Amino acid sequence: MTPTVKELDRAIPVADEVDVLVCGGGPAGFCAALAAARAGARTLLVEQCNCMGGIATAGGHNHLCLYTDWGGGRRVVGGIPFEMVRRVVAAGYGVYRGGQIDFELEGLKLALEQMAAEANLKLLYHTLFSDAIVDGGRIAGAYIQNKSGRQAILAGRVIDCTGDADVAASAGAPWEMGRPGDGAVQPCTLMFTIGGVDWPRVQAFRKGNYKLESVWAAAQAAGDMEPFQSQIMGWWWTPTRPDQVGVNFTHMVGCDPTSARSITDATIEGRRQAFHMIPVFRKYIPGMENAYLISTAALLGTRESRRILGEHVLTDDEIIARTAWDDSIAYGSFFIDVHNCTGPGMDGETYHPEPGFKYQIPYRCLVPRGIDNLLVAGRCVSVSHRALGSLRVMPQCAAMGEAAGAAAALSLEAGTTPRAVDVATLQDRLRTAGAILDDAGIEAAEAEDKAAATY
Ligand SMILES: Cc1cc2nc3c(=O)[nH]c(=O)nc-3n(C[C@H](O)[C@H](O)[C@H](O)COP(=O)(O)OP(=O)(O)OC[C@H]3O[C@@H](n4cnc5c(N)ncnc54)[C@H](O)[C@@H]3O)c2cc1C
Secondary structure, eight states: OOOOOOOOOOOOOEEEEEEEEEEOOSHHHHHHHHHHHHTTOOEEEEOSSSSSOGGGTTTOOOEEEOSBSTTSOSBOOOHHHHHHHHHHHHTTSEEEETTEEEEOHHHHHHHHHHHHHHTTOEEEOSOEEEEEEEETTEEEEEEEEETTEEEEEEEEEEEEOSSSOHHHHHHTOOEEESOTTTOOOOOBBOOEEEESOOHHHHHHHHTTOTTOHHHHHHHHHTTSSOTTOSSOOEEEEOTTSTTOEEEEOOOBTTOOTTOHHHHHHHHHHHHHHHHHHHHHHHHHSTTOTTOEEEEEOSSOBOSOOEEEOBSSOBOHHHHHTTOOOTTEEEEEOOOBOOBOSSSSSBOTTOBOOOTTOOEEEEGGGGSBTTOBSEEEOSTTSSBOHHHHHHHTSHHHHHHHHHHHHHHHHHHHHHTSOGGGOOHHHHHHHHHHTTOOOSHHHHHHHHHHHHHSSOO
């Protein structure tokens, strides 16, 4: 048994009292907080890093997809998540094409802070959500920890966007983690950025062999590369920084994202793998002869962690069947992308849909069972392990965040719990804000995109 000590019995200062507290400022948390603030709720976002954006900024992943249906045809994500795209492109920090945006990490950080300031959204960086304050089956705020010490934030509604369901777990809401059977989660990846790349030559070399599996196999056979990975998971190139590439390649299996020890070990191993790959890239990839390491990400890339058990658990079967939901709040469209939980490469659970694939996401997946006034958005919502392989991508997490923020504000206004919120009113508000929930929304976005010269 782990030895314990008793925490000091002391009064905790209340640092703030707000309508809506959002924990975690990734794509989901940013959109949740902005939607709540825009709806007039006094909103505070607390984030452990020094920026918003989560994996898209601190996590070094300079690529978001998918805003369209599978295959890049019609746009299925609007609202705040697409405003983020417009802002970054208009400021010259990225390019949107084929339903995906490639961007500069620093440009996105700045755009999100500008949008927050315009909505009077309060931010507290360098601040860790620590424990939920629960009173009679309802969440009433959170204990936080930062340079100023341990403090409390009292809130009418709390939205858990930590990616790990830290708040829901602390509040006693039920959750699951990992795949059925052995509980293994998808591997973690520490993103890194390289410079000195001649991208057109890399592109020419890669034509017809996107993942370069044969190249890594040859490097491993020659003893130049360790066998932790067998394919490129993403080389993200941003035209506004033409000699730089964001690299999705490090691969740490067996990492428990809810254990500080485990994420520390995975981060150290990811950095080691990043350095290890530089000479391999130089030797084996035409166009990368002069590549050098610019940075490793501040935040370990977690694909999968706790998933809450909500009022509905969205399954992979429902996604594949494109089940329609009366309480739809957003669309997903990404393929079921499950990386190998126990070795290099991908898992056998991958599902490649036909072009045009898209599915609705029900509001009930954001509502945890057993605890009131709490909503959850992003990759820790109520879905099956395999369904998360599709739903975890950033435009979808951001769209779920916007819905959670709007629902929190609406529930306060209506004097009801988020569980009992009038879903038709929520949907009307989301539509008015430009979110896409149904066919009519897709048609409206199509007309908008035709009218716009470029994003
Ligand atoms: C390597 C990798 C590649 C990926 N590739 C793609 C891709 O190509 N396209 C795509 O769209 N998506 C991709 N994804 C998926 C996507 O990045 C994540 O699923 C998505 O970012 C989840 O959004 P989120 O807001 O739920 O969580 P996150 O982006 O993880 O954000 C969570 C935020 O909460 C903060 N936080 C966590 N705990 C606490 C706490 N206790 N207190 C305070 N703050 C806290 C974190 O610092 C972070 O800022 C990838 C993910 C990884 C890891």
